Amino acid sequence: MRVAVTNLTFGYDYRTVLKDVSFKVNSGDFLAIVGNNGSGKSTLIKCILGINKIPPKRITLDDVDITEFKNFKSIGYVPQKFDDFNYEFPITVNEILQVSRYNKVTEDEKLELLDKIGILELQNENINELSGGELQRVFIVRSLMNNPKLLILDEPTAGVDKANVEGFYKTVNELNKEGITIMLITHNINESKANFTHTLSIHNGEVVMKEVLRGDDE
Ligand SMILES: Nc1ncnc2c1ncn2[C@@H]1O[C@H](COP(=O)(O)OP(=O)(O)O)[C@@H](O)[C@H]1O
Ligand SMILES: [Mg+2]
Secondary structure: OOEEEEEEEEEEOOEEEEEEEEEEEOOOOEEEEEOOOOOOHHHHHHHHOOOOOOOOOOEEEOOEEOOOOOOHHHEEEEOHHHOOOOOOOOOEHHHHHHHOOOOOOOHHHHHHHHHHOOOHHHOOOEHHHOOHHHHHHHHHHHHHOOOOOEEEEEOOOOOOOHHHHHHHHHHHHHHHHOOOEEEEEEOOHHHHOOOOOEEEEEEOOEEEEEEEOOOOOO
């Protein structure tokens, strides 16, 4: 999926968080977004997800203005630390996947996805028993059930130990090679520079650096 952000300024109440942000993501890119805490990274991706409402002519998704865009199901989203989710009650991995099954994914396809993302053996586990990294993978499987063209991961490796970070990037890299466009927020740009095609650095709501690591454009 192509994403184009043009002169986006956005804030909550009276405070401006994003200031004149512009950048492009091409189909097949693997973009890493970096920046300090509070710099506006999560706010930016919530604009792209249609969660934060913005005026027309600021963001297009596959050349459709976001204010006209309908197909948000084609964007997979794994939120930061599951701030937006709270499962205080016991629920298994399978049940979570069941709840969010908009598309008619067959049982076999679901098992295939669990296997591919490396959590087939966790399907009957209570999600409260999972590590942060395992929970990330559950949410990746969940988003893959909608066959996304764009996968957005907000700090997926925060608090995940080094060995698991490597495994995680291997998985995400495979998804990218299969053609899924990836936008990934991270604190540590060096943890997987070999996988990223582009980086975008944000400081205090402003884009301070854009880097092309692989590929052709800009
Ligand atoms: N829903 C919200 N309402 C008001 N302020 C918010 C909201 N979400 C984030 N903020 C503020 O916007 C700023 C940027 O936050 P955020 O986008 O989460 O930064 P980052 O993801 O880079 O750490 C912070 O000062 C944060 O407190
Ligand atoms: Mg954030």
